[in-house]
Amino acid sequence: MHSHHEIAIRVRYHETDAQGHVHHAIYFHYFELGRTELLRVAGYDYADLERNGVFLVVTEVACRYYQPCRFGDTLRLVIETTAIRGARMRHIYHLYRDEILLAKGESTIGCVDAHGKVRRLPETLANLEATQ
Amino acid sequence: MHSHHEIAIRVRYHETDAQGHVHHAIYFHYFELGRTELLRVAGYDYADLERNGVFLVVTEVACRYYQPCRFGDTLRLVIETTAIRGARMRHIYHLYRDEILLAKGESTIGCVDAHGKVRRLPETLANLEATQ
Amino acid sequence: MHSHHEIAIRVRYHETDAQGHVHHAIYFHYFELGRTELLRVAGYDYADLERNGVFLVVTEVACRYYQPCRFGDTLRLVIETTAIRGARMRHIYHLYRDEILLAKGESTIGCVDAHGKVRRLPETLANLEATQ
Amino acid sequence: MHSHHEIAIRVRYHETDAQGHVHHAIYFHYFELGRTELLRVAGYDYADLERNGVFLVVTEVACRYYQPCRFGDTLRLVIETTAIRGARMRHIYHLYRDEILLAKGESTIGCVDAHGKVRRLPETLANLEATQ
Numbered sequence: 001m002h003s004h005h006e007i008a009i010r011v012r013y014h015e016t017d018a019q020g021h022v023h024h025a026i027y028f029h030y031f032e033l034g035r036t037e038l039l040r041v042a043g044y045d046y047a048d049l050e051r052n053g054v055f056l057v058v059t060e061v062a063c064r065y066y067q068p069c070r071f072g073d074t075l076r077l078v079i080e081t082t083a084i085r086g087a088r089m090r091h092i093y094h095l096y097r098d099e100i101l102l103a104k105g106e107s108t109i110g111c112v113d114a115h116g117k118v119r120r121l122p123e124t125l126a127n128l129e130a131t132q
Numbered sequence: 133m134h135s136h137h138e139i140a141i142r143v144r145y146h147e148t149d150a151q152g153h154v155h156h157a158i159y160f161h162y163f164e165l166g167r168t169e170l171l172r173v174a175g176y177d178y179a180d181l182e183r184n185g186v187f188l189v190v191t192e193v194a195c196r197y198y199q200p201c202r203f204g205d206t207l208r209l210v211i212e213t214t215a216i217r218g219a220r221m222r223h224i225y226h227l228y229r230d231e232i233l234l235a236k237g238e239s240t241i242g243c244v245d246a247h248g249k250v251r252r253l254p255e256t257l258a259n260l261e262a263t264q
Numbered sequence: 265m266h267s268h269h270e271i272a273i274r275v276r277y278h279e280t281d282a283q284g285h286v287h288h289a290i291y292f293h294y295f296e297l298g299r300t301e302l303l304r305v306a307g308y309d310y311a312d313l314e315r316n317g318v319f320l321v322v323t324e325v326a327c328r329y330y331q332p333c334r335f336g337d338t339l340r341l342v343i344e345t346t347a348i349r350g351a352r353m354r355h356i357y358h359l360y361r362d363e364i365l366l367a368k369g370e371s372t373i374g375c376v377d378a379h380g381k382v383r384r385l386p387e388t389l390a391n392l393e394a395t396q
Numbered sequence: 397m398h399s400h401h402e403i404a405i406r407v408r409y410h411e412t413d414a415q416g417h418v419h420h421a422i423y424f425h426y427f428e429l430g431r432t433e434l435l436r437v438a439g440y441d442y443a444d445l446e447r448n449g450v451f452l453v454v455t456e457v458a459c460r461y462y463q464p465c466r467f468g469d470t471l472r473l474v475i476e477t478t479a480i481r482g483a484r485m486r487h488i489y490h491l492y493r494d495e496i497l498l499a500k501g502e503s504t505i506g507c508v509d510a511h512g513k514v515r516r517l518p519e520t521l522a523n524l525e526a527t528q
Contacts, residue, residue: 047336072311179468204443
């Protein structure tokens with residue numbers, strides 16, 4: 001019922017830290033990348049949205065880390081849209097290396113205009129869930 | 133009863149993104165900085181801990197964003213240790229600009245040895261709460 | 265005579281800064297990505313090299329910026345190995361969006377062992393130039 | 397004759413990479429921090445400059461790395477303005493841990509307006525060299 005998307009992510013060297021693993025803050029870069037790609041497959045270019053005065057801002061994130069990952073790993077990020085309503089979208093993320101679940105995340109995104117004022121999601125985006 | 137610490141953080145230019153605000157993943161850098169400084173005021177140098185085979189790894193984080201911040205802002209991060217037990221520590225974070233609450237975060241940190249195996253926190257660290 | 269490689273790079277949102285452009289330090293992430301991919305097409309996995317005690321460290325970099333790039337851009341990075349000798353490799357980089365040259369970089373990489381001591385490049389790597 | 401400034405920089409954990417050292421791209425964050433602080437001691441707030449339509453953009457950077465640095469290190473960055481002319485400023489950087497020179501960098505900064513068009517440096521900034 002909900003929209004899903006999966007992307008492959010190759011760990012970049014600078015994303016690691018002195019423990020030899022990908023730094024925990026980097027996972028939020030991966031999740032953001034997932035959202036960008038999810039929009040893209042749905043026919044949206046986020047850069048265009050911003051040029052049209054639609055800004056998506058992160059209002060809440062969380063992540064649980066189960067297993068570390070390192071440079072050389074190719075990861076698989078599965079992103080799922082769990083809610084789209086009014087000015088908000090919620091996503092959950094599962095990050096895998098092969099079949100091993102490395103981390104599980106979630107985020108809430110709000111929609112604002114160029115002045116930072118909350119606005120409803122564009123109608124086509126709000127209907128994304130049903131059209132995928 | 134719990135240990136508190138407060139640090140000042142000046143936003144660095146590269147921490148901002150094209151929306152003109154500090155990118156949401158950067159807040160986890162600030163929280164990490166808070167943990168480092170909290171350890172330091174308690175007499176611990178995290179670099180020394182690692183040299184002695186004590187590695188602290190992040191197992192869970194979350195953040196709610198209320199107001200954006202930008203380059204030029206000086207922020208005030210208040211970190212509080214809410215639990216220290218066995219191999220785990222929990223912290224909560226409040227990030228302010230003047231008296232405005234910008235974000236609220238939390239994290240769970242686990243303790244592992246040089247091989248990534250869970251180990252108890254060093255006793256002195258485990259007693260940190262009471263000694264501050 | 266020299267080895268070349270070209271990769272496509274999509275700008276990620278967090279790589280931009282408040283001026284709306286990719287931050288100048290990020291270009292060195294792109295160049296590093298280019299080196300990793302150049303090794304990969306030559307049959308080397310840099311993660312394996314490190315596991316075998318071969319560490320490549322950057323000893324010198326430079327970049328000239330001609331035109332900015334932004335989120336939404338797909339870039340084309342052309343990397344060329346200009347010298348491999350003893351413990352050193354030199355590369356030059358040209359970064360394009362379509363046919364527009366955005367930046368031109370160069371780097372020198374040295375080879376060290378696990379203790380940070382300078383060592384010759386593995387013979388197969390040192391012969392890379394001729395074998396491509 | 398030229399303006400100098402020195403700042404202390406504590407290495408942050410996320411700035412390190414899997415080799416255990418500060419990643420080479422991070423040095424450009426430190427240099428940028430140096431420029432911000434150099435402006436500040438001269439009475440300029442870069443955030444204000446941007447609000448007044450003065451944007452400083454990096455047009456050229458370079459760095460030589462002599463010794464690595466790691467988490468736990470406190471560094472000393474010495475920044476020197478070597479030229480201010482028309483729309484350009486040049487700086488050189490020396491990064492030390494105690495008396496050990498770790499890296500030496502240089503940069504050229506151009507001045508543009510809000511539309512990215514080259515403009516002369518504000519007169520007070522252009523006179524910075526003489527007034528310090």
